[in-house]
Amino acid sequence: MIEARIESIEAILWDVDGTLAETERDGHRLAFNQAFQTAQVPWQWDEHHYGALLAVAGGRERLLHDMQFQEYAPIELKDREQLAERLHRLKNELYADIVAQGHLRLRAGVRELIEECIRERVRMGIVTTTSRCNVDALLSSQLGERWEAMFSVIVCAEHAPKKKPDPLSYFLALQALQIPAAAALAIEDAPAGIAAAQAARVAVILTRSHYFSGATEAVAPPDVLAAGPSLGDAQGWSPIAAAGATRICLDQLRRWRQLY
Numbered sequence: 685m686i687e688a689r690i691e692s693i694e695a696i697l698w699d700v701d702g703t704l705a706e707t708e709r710d711g712h713r714l715a716f717n718q719a720f721q722t723a724q725v726p727w728q729w730d731e732h733h734y735g736a737l738l739a740v741a742g743g744r745e746r747l748l749h750d751m752q753f754q755e756y757a758p759i760e761l762k763d764r765e766q767l768a769e770r771l772h773r774l775k776n777e778l779y780a781d782i783v784a785q786g787h788l789r790l791r792a793g794v795r796e797l798i799e800e801c802i803r804e805r806v807r808m809g810i811v812t813t814t815s816r817c818n819v820d821a822l823l824s825s826q827l828g829e830r831w832e833a834m835f836s837v838i839v840c841a842e843h844a845p846k847k848k849p850d851p852l853s854y855f856l857a858l859q860a861l862q863i864p865a866a867a868a869l870a871i872e873d874a875p876a877g878i879a880a881a882q883a884a885r886v887a888v889i890l891t892r893s894h895y896f897s898g899a900t901e902a903v904a905p906p907d908v909l910a911a912g913p914s915l916g917d918a919q920g921w922s923p924i925a926a927a928g929a930t931r932i933c934l935d936q937l938r939r940w941r942q943l944y
């Protein structure tokens with residue numbers, strides 16, 4: 685059943701990795717490699733290989749997937765699972781260190797849109813398949829220790845064991861906010877995230893990211909509400925942004941919402 689059209693935006697649902705910040709290549713990937721070294725596992729994920737591995741959502745799942753093709757991976761599944769668990773825990777600790785050094789910053793236009801939502805009392809949620817500790821590390825470094833108060837709902841890997849493209853994380857966020865899908869807008873960068881939001885009937889704004897710009901090149905309205913390179917740049921969006929705009933603001937999102 686198609687839900688009634690609601691033009692006002694009651695909540696913005698933010699994806700994290702690739703959308704709030706470019707965390708994958710110089711964050712998670714580096715931390716995985718440091719974890720391999722620390723655990724004396726003879727693997728290294730180069731930029732290209734990690735890009736291919738991103739098709740698998742979830743760091744632990746990514747490790748288990750890669751072990752199928754790695755020499756020196758344990759033979760027994762339960763040993764692989766134990767190793768993946770250990771490496772993943774280690775990776776998350778190392779990721780927190782990388783983030784604390786301030787190397788990973790919010791993408792352009794993200795902070796401004798967050799601040800605008802707070803001013804205009806548009807609620808926000810985090811909807812991610814990454815672990816809660818990673819969101820905490822990133823957002824406390826970028827938005828301050830009180831970052832949680834800015835979001836009305838925070839759905840992470842621990843809450844939604846079925847990861848994107850499964851819509852579970854979006855369903856949980858809508859349920860917590862007590863709004864219909866038509867009142868929310870998702871901001872996503874990757875095909876799995878877009879699919880998850882769409883399966884929950886949440887309209888999507890696509891901001892293309894380092895790893896997924898190729899995979900999302902052909903994604904365009906009306907499949908998503910709008911698609912473009914960055915919230916911090918009003919150029920290059922489809923549909924085109926309002927004349928004179930320098931970034932993608934809340935009013936622009938409302939205008940796009942009214943087109944459909």
Ligand code: XBP
Nearest residue numbers: 700701712741742743812813814815
């Ligand atoms: C990104 C992911 C995560 C991260 C690593 O999720 O798929 O797996 O790459 O984090 P999203 P974990 O785009 O939904 O934010 O190691 O905690 O899984």
